[in-house]
Amino acid sequence: MVQQLIKEQWEFFDLRDTSQDCKFYGDIRVSHERMEKFFLPNMEPILFPPTIKDKNAFRRFSKIINQKGCLQSKYLETDFILVSFDIFVCPYNIGIMNMRINLPDHMSYNDVLHFIDLFRQLDKPHDIVIRLNEKEYSETKGIIFNEYCPWLEDHLSKKEHTTYFGSLPFFIEERMQVYYYLAFEKNTLLDEISLYRAALIKGYDREGHPYAGAKSEAYIHRFCDQHVYDRWGDSSYYIISNYAFVCLSNECEEKSKFIAERMYGENFYTNILFFFNRLLLLELSYENSQLRVDDKKGSIEKLIIRITNFSAQFYQPEVHSRIFGKEIYLKMKDIFHMDELYNHVNRTLGNLYKNHEKLTGKRHEYLLTFLTTYTVISGIYGMNLVIEQDWKGNINWSQAASYSFFEYIALFVALSGIALGGVLGIVTVYKWMKEKIKSKND
Structure with missing residues (x-):
């Protein structure tokens, strides 16, 4: 790539x-x-x-x-x-x-939201x-x-996922996350309904009327209280939702330009880091859900290694040196319940690993019991029924026709024991080499 x-x-x-x-x-x-x-x-x-x-x-x-x-739709035509x-x-x-x-200057707020809503949809949304x-x-x-x-x-993954319409299993829908900044004229009133529409990207309905998707003022107030970062009062608002990272401002031109520079720079990278963390956690959660207790141990161990490396390198409690960055990042984690998602992935995978260890331990017990029994039988026959005259030097296979029942058992135990030991030895060496290569790749 x-x-x-x-x-x-x-x-x-x-x-x-x-x-x-x-x-x-x-x-x-x-x-x-x-x-x-x-x-x-x-x-x-x-x-x-x-x-x-x-x-x-x-x-x-x-x-x-x-x-x-140029984007043209039923209720909007604009250049970009x-x-x-x-x-x-x-x-x-x-x-x-x-x-x-x-987008062009002096577009109406409704037109801007409608453009964003149409353009962010990867598949055909409307005409x-x-x-x-x-x-x-x-x-x-x-x-x-x-x-x-x-x-x-x-360069895209060709993995087959059993979901409808070709969507990735850890995406809600095939729409782009929108990261945008809107600068209004100074002293423009930015009320809660405007902030709510910006967060959920609500432009025009099917009849071409501006809409919000909610009527309850109490609900809109609760939503804004949770999703809006209002450190700068009624002049600049940062809004975080499932669909967008938004900044709305009615500051003067000089301050507005500074906010735009910060949105293109520091805040953009904060959003990228968070988006990566969230996407990877959703992917790990999906991979975790596809594992079963009886899956191979290597698959579970590989997922554990991925989660451990992720938490050590990327999922840090703090990534910013400035108060603004710290507060925005913490608000992101709170809105999207990142800690709960991370703890869920860790907890369920840990339980899966413990159950897998128990199942593997039982398999080892069965194998050990079988080998112990085999060793006892072969030891008894090896000490008491050694057919030395037939097995020493050049083996005389024609004498096998005159063997007694117990001598046949001794012959079978000897040959099968040699074969079993050889197979176990080859399998052990193969697994050891495979783990060394996998460890190196990880």
Whole structure:
């Protein structure tokens, strides 16, 4: 995948390269120095690896697009600019793609939400047309796999999952998470219904009327109380939901530009880290649900190793050095119940491993009883019924026709014992070599 990205002239993101701080964001400049200071030292090599060879880090590759497009639907027609693409090649065979889009100034709030709701759906949501590079698409997935990343599908997992419509089993639906910032005119009222609609991306209904999807003011208030970070009062709000990470602000132009820079920089990487953690936990939970007590021990041990490495490297209690980052990250964990999900994966896998050990122990007991019995019988016959004249030097197999019943037993025990010992020896060596190779790969 990395070699493919280099071949396609995607640029590796290097925090030490300050020329990149205004390269992929339109007219926004992102301070690399501020991003570095925002995260704790143990997270810097994971989020900002200095080399593309570091497989245990988030290797980001970006490409400038700056392509003007148009989205047309029943109730909306608007231009947009596809500014750039990011692809993160992450550990655990996970990839994250980001499409960075700018919308025209002075669009109505309802139009913005409706555009986001339509564009984020990978499969055809309604009768929409997206015009880009003199081509027309009816779904966003076509832009990704046909227009800009036709080679991407060759690098995706081909595992068969027993779910409907081809969805991955650990995704709720085939829609993109939306990470966006909206700057309103100064002193614009941002009430709870606006915050609620921004979090759940509610634009127009099927009749073309603005809607929220909820009527109860008490419910909307409770939702906002849980999902909205309102440290800056009625001027800037950060909202976190299952579908979006949002910032709405009515600050002056200078402060608004600073918020936009932070959204493109520090907050963006916070969201990427959280998105990775959540995605991996959901995947581990799914893999855990597919295991059974009678599965091979290696499968369970491999999953335990993955969870242990994940918790040691990525799932840290704190990843930020600033109060704002710490509070946002803790709010994310609380809203999505990350600790509960992590503890559930750990607990159920631990119980599965204990039950598997018990089952394996019983199998070993049966094998030991069988071998003990076999050893006793072979020892008795070996001491008392050794057919030395027939087995010494050149074996005289013709004498076997005149053996007594117990001599036949002695012959069978001897030959089968040699065969059993050889098979057990070969199996032991094979398992030992297999575990050494697996340990090295892990």
